[in-house]
Structure formats: structure tokens, C-alpha cells
Amino acid sequence: MNLTMSEQRKKIHPHKFTMWIALGSIIMMFAGLTSAYIVKRNQGNWQEFRIPMEFYYSTAVILVSSLTIQMALRAFKDREMVKYRRLITITALLGVVFMVMQWFGFGQLYQTGIRLDGNVSGSFLFVITGLHMVHVLGGVVALIVMFFKAFRRQKRTYSSVGIEVASTYWHFVDILWIYLFVFFLWIQ
Template sequence: MDIVSAQQDNKVHPHKFILWVAIASIIMMFAGLTSAYIVKSGQANWQDVRLPNTFWYSTAVLLISSLTIQVAYRAIKQREMTQYRSLLIVTLVLGIAFVVLQGIGFSWLWAHGVHFDGAGAGQFLYILFGLHALHVVGGIIALIIIILKQYTGKTRSYNTVQAEVMSTYWHFVDFLWLYLLVFFVWIGK
């Protein structure tokens, strides 16, 4: 890995660039699914779905976590490592809270008769929100690895690239969530 990072300066760091391309690719997957949604909403027996309030709480949680990771990134740039670590942990807790809230939202929907059978927005909701939650879980795993490295590593790393990649990804899943929410509120209603 270090063979690579030692190679070139004054260009975008390759790992940051990889993330941007990966984001393009994730966007294509969700674009595929939401266009499928639009196509299918024109078919017979389409039923809308009413979103429970839980999803508004989870939106707030994710937005706040985006803020905390941004402040964390600013902290590592100023080499304030204690603040960086604690903000990473706050972000991690908020991320886990988001996934839990999504789970609660799912069970509310399931209890209120939104199942896999029949036709309608519900099936798409489980898949789109579920896939989004999986991407958040991916971010949570990355956060855990970064935090563990902060506490166990022998050498102190002031490398900001990792923090920048992490925060960019986190903002991306945040925006992706807002897109999905707007999609369901605006088109599903």
C-alpha cells in the first residue's frame, strides 16, 4: 500500500479518487432501482406506502452524524487527536442508532401490513432502504477499524487522507438517504 501512497503528490490521492468512482457506481445501482420503481409505479394495482415517523427521526440522526464527522475531520487537520477520536465514536454511535431506527421503521411497516406480496411501493422500500442501510453498515465497519487503529496503533498517524475518505463516504450515504426519502415522499405520494 505504501508503495502507492509514496508515489505522487500534487494530484488527487488515489484512494480519494477510488472513492469518487465507487460513489458513481453506487449511484448507478440506486438509479437502476429507482427507475425500476418509476416504471413499475405505472403498472396495475400500484399501492403507495405511508412512511412512519421513525424515518424522520433516523433522518435527523444521520444528518447530525454527518455534522460530527465533518467536525472530526476538521479536528484531525488541526491535530487535535482527542477531539478527533471522541467525535469518531459519537459518529459511530449515531450511525448504529440510524441502522437501529431503520430496523424499527421496517418492523412498524411490517406490522402495519406492508409485506412483500402484492404490488406497490412497499417492496421497493424494503429493498432501497435496506440496501442503503447496508451501505451505512459498511461505513460503520470502516469507522470501527479507524477507531481501533487510533487506540491500538504503535505509531501516531496524522494522515488526514483516511479521515477525508471516511467523511466523504459518510456524507455520501447521508445524501443518498435524503435522495431516497425525497423520492418516496415526492413520487410515492
């Protein structure tokens, strides 16, 4: 069956479709975890804790990284490859900074007695934020792959699908962190 060019453009790219299915699954997982957090919190043996300042700083970092990846996407589409390389590098570095700040935040929580093997409140916090960090790590790996592709000397193709998928995913983990951060502040 032959499809005209306009009919082909209306179809979603398989990588984008797969990513949207994955994002839906991730949303359901975090919705379930945050719902369980609320239920367990109301059972009475909940240990109160303060959100570490590192989580505030990491929130600012991930917000800036969303801006840099959006600018990288625009630069790629405009074929400004030097600018694209710089911005994809900055975004990957900001992702790493986010994870390091989160790690220090976990250390701060641990020092105040909030532990994975302690009260259920700490376990929930560590599991939920830890799972988010795993998803950020996946995004950082994707950004590192994009980084190496941007600097390789082989013939380049200017398909923007890869950076579009990476950008959408990165915005997603950003929005997910904002949701989790506000959730912990509000529900705490």
C-alpha cells in the same frame, strides 16, 4: 521519472480515486432502482403506504452524524486527537442509531402489511432502503476501524487520507438517504 512535490500533490490519492469510482457505481445503482420504482408505480397494482416516523427520526440522526464526522475531520487535521476520538465515536454510534431506527421503521411497515414478499411497492421500498442500510453499515464498519486506529498505542501517522475518505463516504450515504427519503415522500 521524478515528480516534483507540487506535481505529486496534484495527483489524487489511489484510495480517494477508488472511492469516487465506487460512489459513481452506487449512484448508478440507486438511479436505476428509483427509475424502476417510478415505472412500476405507474403500472396500476401499486399499494400505497405511509413512510414510518422512524424514517423521519433517522433522517435527523444521519444529518447530525454528517456534522460530527466533519468536525472529526477538522479535529484530526488540527491534531486535536482527544476531540477527534470523541467525535469519531459519536459518529459511529449515530450510524448504529440510524440503522436501528431504520430497522424499527421496517418493523412498522411490516405491521401495516407492507412486506418484502407482498406487493411490489413494499418490495421496492425494502430493497432500496435495505441496500442503503448495507452501505451505511459499510460506513459504520469504516468508522469502527477509524475508532480503533484512533485509540491504538502504536506510533501514529498523521495522514488524513483515511478520515477524508471515510468522511466523504459518510457524507455521500447521508446525501443518498436524503435523496431516497425525499423521493419516497414525493413519489409515494
